[in-house]
Amino acid sequence: MDHHRRRSRRRSAVRAVALSLLPTALVGAVSGAFAPPAFSVSPDVVISEVYGGGGNSGAPYRNDYIELYNRGPSAVSLSGWSTQYASASGTTYAVTALTGTMQPGARYLVQLGSGGSLGAVLPAPDATGSTNMSATSGKAALVTSTTALTCGGNCDTAPGVKDFLGYGSANDYETSPAPTLSNTTSATRTNPATDTDSNANDFAKVAPTPQNSQGGGGGDCSGYTTRIRDIQGSAHISPRNGQSVSGVRGVVTAVKSNGFWFQDPCPDSDVASSEGLFVFTSSAPSAGVGQEVSVGGSVTEFRSGGASTTNLTTTEITSPSVSVLGTKPVPAAGVIGTGGRVPPGTVIDNDAAGSVETSGTFDATTDGIDFYESLEGMRVQLNNPVAVDAGNSFNEIPVLADDGANAAVRTARGGILLRQTDANPERVHLDDAALAGSVPTGVNVGDHFSGPAVGVLDYSFGNFKLLLTGAINRVNSGLVPEAVGGPGAGQISVATFNVENLDPSDPQTKFDGLAEQVVTNLSAPGILAVEEIQDNDGATNSSAVAADQTWNRLISAISAAGGPTYTYRQINPVDDQDGGEPGGNIRVGFLFRADIGLTFASGTPGGSTTAVSVSDSGNPADRVNLSYNPGRIDPANSAFNSSRKPLVGKFYFNSKPIFVIANHWNSKGGDDPLFGRYQPLTLSSEAQRNQQATVVRSFVESVLAVDAQARVVVAGDLNDFPYSPPVQTLVGAGLTDLPVTLPEAERYTYVYEGNAQVLDHILLSSSLAGASHSYDIAHVNAEFAAQQSDHDPQVARITLP
Numbered sequence: 001m002d003h004h005r006r007r008s009r010r011r012s013a014v015r016a017v018a019l020s021l022l023p024t025a026l027v028g029a030v031s032g033a034f035a036p037p038a039f040s041v042s043p044d045v046v047i048s049e050v051y052g053g054g055g056n057s058g059a060p061y062r063n064d065y066i067e068l069y070n071r072g073p074s075a076v077s078l079s080g081w082s083t084q085y086a087s088a089s090g091t092t093y094a095v096t097a098l099t100g101t102m103q104p105g106a107r108y109l110v111q112l113g114s115g116g117s118l119g120a121v122l123p124a125p126d127a128t129g130s131t132n133m134s135a136t137s138g139k140a141a142l143v144t145s146t147t148a149l150t151c152g153g154n155c156d157t158a159p160g161v162k163d164f165l166g167y168g169s170a171n172d173y174e175t176s177p178a179p180t181l182s183n184t185t186s187a188t189r190t191n192p193a194t195d196t197d198s199n200a201n202d203f204a205k206v207a208p209t210p211q212n213s214q215g216g217g218g219g220d221c222s223g224y225t226t227r228i229r230d231i232q233g234s235a236h237i238s239p240r241n242g243q244s245v246s247g248v249r250g251v252v253t254a255v256k257s258n259g260f261w262f263q264d265p266c267p268d269s270d271v272a273s274s275e276g277l278f279v280f281t282s283s284a285p286s287a288g289v290g291q292e293v294s295v296g297g298s299v300t301e302f303r304s305g306g307a308s309t310t311n312l313t314t315t316e317i318t319s320p321s322v323s324v325l326g327t328k329p330v331p332a333a334g335v336i337g338t339g340g341r342v343p344p345g346t347v348i349d350n351d352a353a354g355s356v357e358t359s360g361t362f363d364a365t366t367d368g369i370d371f372y373e374s375l376e377g378m379r380v381q382l383n384n385p386v387a388v389d390a391g392n393s394f395n396e397i398p399v400l401a402d403d404g405a406n407a408a409v410r411t412a413r414g415g416i417l418l419r420q421t422d423a424n425p426e427r428v429h430l431d432d433a434a435l436a437g438s439v440p441t442g443v444n445v446g447d448h449f450s451g452p453a454v455g456v457l458d459y460s461f462g463n464f465k466l467l468l469t470g471a472i473n474r475v476n477s478g479l480v481p482e483a484v485g486g487p488g489a490g491q492i493s494v495a496t497f498n499v500e501n502l503d504p505s506d507p508q509t510k511f512d513g514l515a516e517q518v519v520t521n522l523s524a525p526g527i528l529a530v531e532e533i534q535d536n537d538g539a540t541n542s543s544a545v546a547a548d549q550t551w552n553r554l555i556s557a558i559s560a561a562g563g564p565t566y567t568y569r570q571i572n573p574v575d576d577q578d579g580g581e582p583g584g585n586i587r588v589g590f591l592f593r594a595d596i597g598l599t600f601a602s603g604t605p606g607g608s609t610t611a612v613s614v615s616d617s618g619n620p621a622d623r624v625n626l627s628y629n630p631g632r633i634d635p636a637n638s639a640f641n642s643s644r645k646p647l648v649g650k651f652y653f654n655s656k657p658i659f660v661i662a663n664h665w666n667s668k669g670g671d672d673p674l675f676g677r678y679q680p681l682t683l684s685s686e687a688q689r690n691q692q693a694t695v696v697r698s699f700v701e702s703v704l705a706v707d708a709q710a711r712v713v714v715a716g717d718l719n720d721f722p723y724s725p726p727v728q729t730l731v732g733a734g735l736t737d738l739p740v741t742l743p744e745a746e747r748y749t750y751v752y753e754g755n756a757q758v759l760d761h762i763l764l765s766s767s768l769a770g771a772s773h774s775y776d777i778a779h780v781n782a783e784f785a786a787q788q789s790d791h792d793p794q795v796a797r798i799t800l801p
Contacts, residue, residue, distance in 0.1 A: 041195045042142075044072030045102060046163045047083075048192045050140045051208045052133030053183030055116035060184060062119040064112040064133040065210050066140055069192040069332065070102040073384040073452055075339065077101045081162075082146045083110050083129070086155075088137035088170045093149040096129030102213065103339025104383035104452070107332065109212040123212045135183050137168025165199055176200035184208075188329045190290060193381070193454055193470070204290075206329055209265060221266035224249045228264045231299055231315065234272035234364070236357045236373055236677070238299050238315045245317065246296035250277070251328045252287045253379050254434065254456045254469050259316075260285045261377050261456050262293055263331045271341065272364040275331075276377030276456070280318045292325040304460040310676040312369075313357070314376060314459050333381035333454050336428065337401030341375075344368045345406065346422040349679035356679050368425025369675055372464040375457045380466065382428060382453040388415045388754040390785040391443045395432040396465065398754025399453065411756050412745040413479060413779060414446025418755035420723045423674050427754040431458070434467030440474040445751065445783035448475040462673030463753060479783060484776035486523035487797040491772075492598065492653045494660060495525035496715040496760055497793035501581055503538030504549045508557075513788035515557035521778045524563045525795050526598050527651060528591040529662035529715040531644070533570070534584040541583030545572040555591070566591040569600060569630050569649055574608045579642040579666065588647050588662040588716060590630070601650040601657065603629030609636055612648055614699075616706045622657050623707040626650050633661070633699045639691035642666075646696055646716075656711070656800045659703060663716030665692045665726070674753075689720055693729035700733040704765065711800055712765035717791065722747075722758055736769035738762045738796055742777070749792045751782045762796045772799040 048069035053059045066083045070076055078100055084093040102108050111125035113132035133140070141155060142163040151158040153171045166173025167187045168180035175198035178187040186208040187199075196202055226248050233239040250262035253276065263276040279285070279295055280302070287293050297320035301313035334340055348368040352359035356369060364374040385399040400407045400416065407426040409417045416424050430453055432439035440449070450473040455466045487493040499514055518524060536549040551568040559565050570589030580586035592598055603626060606612055612631025617623055626648065633646040640646075644664035651658050666688045672681040696714065703710050714735060720726045722740045731737055739747050739758045748756035762775065777794040781787045 041197050042163045044074070044076050045070050045078070045142065046189065046192070046195050047140060047142055047165050048107065048189045049186050049208070049210065050133070050165055050167065051186035051210070052138060052181065053115070053135035054112070055114035055118055056135060056183040057116075057118065058183045059116070059119040060208055061122055061210065062117065063114045063122050064131070065122060065125070066110040066112065067210055068102065068108040068110070068142065069189065070104055070106050071193045071195065071452075073104055075101050075103050078108070080145060082143050084141045084143055084149055085112070085131050085133050086139045086149075087134060088139065088168060091152045093141065093155075094129075094131040095146055095148050096127060096131060097146050098127050100126060100213070103335070105333060105335030105381050106213050106339050107211040109210055122210050124214070126213050134168070136180050137170055139170045139172050140165045163195070165203065167199065167203070173199045178203035179205040181205060190329060192332050193452065204327070204329070206327060209329055211332070221249075221264070224264070224266065228262070228275055228277045229268060229270070229273040231277060231317075232274040232376065234270070234374070235362050236312060237301055240299040241301055243299050244297070245299055248295045248317070249325070250293065250295075251330055252289050252291050252293060253330055254467070255285060255287065255289055256434070257284055258282050260287055262295070263378055265328055265331050272362065272370075272374050274374055274376045274378055276379065278314065278316045278377050279320050279322065280316045281320060281322070285322065287322055287324055290327050290330055292328045294323045294325055296321045310672050310678055311462055312373070312459050312675065312677050331379055333379040334375065335381050335383060336375070337383055337406060339383070341371070342406050343371050344425050345408070346425070348423050348425045348674055352679040355677050357677055369679070371425070372457065372459070376459065378457055379454070380457050382466065385430070385449055385453045386414065387443045387445055387447045388427060388756070389445060389751045390783060390787070391439065391441060395439045395441070397430045397439055397443050398427045399430055400426050401428070403448070409744055411748060412743075413783060414477060415748070415751060415756040415783060416754065417744065417748060418721070418757040420721070424755055429463050429465040429753070431465040431467050433465075434469055435471065438468035438471040440472065442785045443474050444477065444479045444785055446477040446479050448477065449473065450475060459675075463675055481517075481521055481780040481784070482778050483521045484523060484778045484795055487526070490654070491797045491799050492527065492658065493523070493525035493795050493797045494527045494529070494713050494715060494762065495522050495793055495795040496529040496531070496662070496717070496762060497522075498531040498664070498717045498760065498789055498791040499533065499554075500789040500791065501532050501534055501584060501586065502550055502554065503534035503584065504536060504553055505538045510788060511553055511557040512561065514554065515561040515563065517778070517780050517788060517793065518558050519561045519563035521780045522793055522795050524593070526593050526596055526653070527660055528566070529588065529660060530591060531588050531662070531664040531717045532580070532586045533589055534581070534586055537583075539581050539583045543575055545575050545585050547572070547585070547587065551589070564593045564595050567594055567600070569605075571606055571630060571632055571647060572608060573645070577642070578644050580644075586644060586664070588644055588664050590647070590649050590660065590662060592651065597654045599652045601629050601652055603650070605629065606631035608632070611635060614702050614706055624657070624659070624703055624710055634695050637695055639688060639695050643688065643692070648699070653800055658711040658713065658800060660713045660715060661696065661700070663696065663714065663718060665689050665717070665719045667719055686720070686724070686726065689718070689726035690729060693726040697730050697733040700735065700765070704734065709767040709801070710765060711768050713768065713796070713798070714763040715761065717760050719759055722761070727761065730763060734766050735763040736766070738764065738775040739777070739794075741775060746777065749777055749782065749794060750790065756782070760791055760794060762794055764796065764798070767801050768798055771801040773797060
């Protein structure tokens with residue numbers, strides 16, 4: 001579309017290929033061939049690892065341990081819970097009491113007994129017991145009480161058992177036992193976010209990797225010399241960019257047809273440097289998820305869209321050599337939000353001057369652009385995500401973690417507001433480029449999802465995106481379109497509505513949908529300033545400029561929907577001179593009702609290139625004359641090159657004159673993206689809107705110079721915010737911008753990349769603003785997957801003094 005930047009874009013076709021699913025052996029999907037009955041899956045806390053060889057010969061750790069993981073979206077209190085252990089065939093369970101609370105995505109380490117003095121000390125435990133577990137076979141249970149189990153050989157389904165693991169020759173287990181272990185191996189849940197209630201399917205026999213609630217790990221990373229974090233560095237450009245590297249080790253976390261992501265299983269404490277990295281193999285890689293690999297190659301920075309764009313780069317290893325060393329558990333997804341790393345709340349960048357890639361500043365704790373850069377390529381998780389925009393044509397959905405608990409200001413209907421000092425760096429875009437079908441369709445603002453969003457953090461085309469590696473489903477919040485009331489006695493209602501490139505080739509359903517919104521949701525306003533009416537053959541690039549078929553078809557649809565029979569006024573543009581979709585010749589115009597005491601003042605309609613002017617009639621009750629009615633405002637001014645020309649119309653309501661100016665200013669196309677490499681942003685499109693605002697302001701002032709009490713309404717899609725210089729220039733004519741009179745949580749007419757914002761305005765001259773009036777925005781389109789337009793209409797109900 002013309003009037004706004006594209007809502008999002010993919011990587012180029014060379015790079016936009018889908019991630020493969022996690023292998024079945026790692027994901028652990030329950031097979032229909034299993035004969036035993038299904039058990040109740042724990043929705044939150046599960047056993048993630050069990051190790052019983054602590055302190056024995058060859059043991060990597062001195063103590064046995066049980067590790068837990070919270071796979072749910074909410075914090076869970078462990079007070080009054082316990083872990084319990086019994087031998088492979090035993091019926092007596094030893095109890096270790098638990099305390100504290102587990103945040104979503106967090107681990108919890110229970111240190112148990114020791115068989116000797118060999119091995120390293122465990123990370124600081126969250127709970128401690130003295131139970132000695134078998135290194136090879138046994139049974140471990142997570143129980144929601146501290147009473148020892150007395151269920152014999154059938155404890156996996158006993159009341160109070162939250163999760164259960166039987167390994168080796170254990171006589172009790174979920175579906176099938178996990179493998180027999182040793183002094184050097186543990187039973188580790190291959191995907192901690194998944195529980196299928198099959199121990200054999202969910203757990204693998206691997207080297208122990210204990211982690212506590214603070215993220216402290218004890219995995220064996222001997223032989224790790226050049227680390228992924230050394231390549232990523234604490235900056236937007238790798239300190240190794242252009243260099244050759246070798247022996248870079250990590251565990252493969254996701255695979256696609258021309259490369260894979262891998263991650264260091266032993267992170268350090270520096271949050272500024274990412275532990276994940278993409279390896280570009282150019283063809284299907286041989287490595288698979290869960291394999292430990294050693295990689296060599298050239299460090300390269302890839303910029304989506306090409307070198308000339310304002311997009312950030314992502315760091316890669318190209319022309320790689322890859323050696324598979326074995327298998328290791330996939331690193332747990334780091335939580336973005338409560339219980340993990342909480343993103344900055346207002347600032348995208350506040351310390352760069354120019355390109356963030358060369359500025360020399362990097363602050364991953366206060367700057368959103370640096371925060372996400374520090375997680376580039378890593379497995380991350382958003383708990384309880386809530387949608388703050390409808391899904392776009394690329395199946396991308398901006399969301400907030402934790403149901404928006406750490407974000408402000410939320411709209412009254414579940415979105416988040418763009419403000420002058422807050423671009424909402426909390427937003428993350430869910431993307432199905434990683435796994436086709438993983439992002440649900442039909443999502444509206446305020447909708448939730450069936451579980452946490454887990455995937456690999458990537459960047460492309462101006463936004464950081466979570467490429468999902470597991471599908472989630474939509475949970476409908478029940479959002480419905482708003483309807484606003486009609487005018488009071490003696491009032492006239494004036495509305496504005498961008499109908500998004502309407503032309504006769506559009507399906508009848510679009511005309512009917514727009515008509516229903518005019519009649520039902522706007523209560524059939526007296527005057528409607530309409531933007532983006534196209535000519536009779538739409539986007540066909542012919543010489544046609546007339547739009548009578550478009551107008552008449554819309555008028556007929558409104559009448560068929562039970563509304564009044566409107567009349568229209570407009571002026572055809574010069575072919576291909578007003579911007580918009582090529583060939584479409586979009587323009588502004590008026591619909592008005594003649595059944596409510598409203599008339600369009602007599603006069604000669606202006607032409608495409610003739611400028612309207614004002615004069616003093618000398619009549620105290622009706623002093624302002626227009627040279628043309630309707631008339632275009634300064635159409636030859638360069639301010640309106642390749643842009644819509646404002647249109648003024650003079651009406652009479654109950655014999656009182658009122659002037660309405662319809663606008664559709666130039667688009668924001670060409671502005672820097674919020675998460676682009678240049679900070680602060682360059683808003684290149686704003687200069688033309690400043691010029692357009694100056695022209696319209698001058699015309700309003702010419703009307704008010706003749707009659708200071710003239711009734712003037714300026715309405716339309718100004719493509720800018722209430723606090724922007726163009727809109728403030730217009731306000732400087734003595735106008736009141738009605739959107740800012742609403743409560744903050746209701747101030748939006750459009751949603752772009754998850755930011756709810758005001759682009760459409762109605763402004764009143766002082767005589768109208770000082771009289772009784774009311775104002776509403778009808779939220780019927782911008783928040784919904786099913787839209788008649790991408791804009792919400794608005795209406796002012798005005799008493800003419």
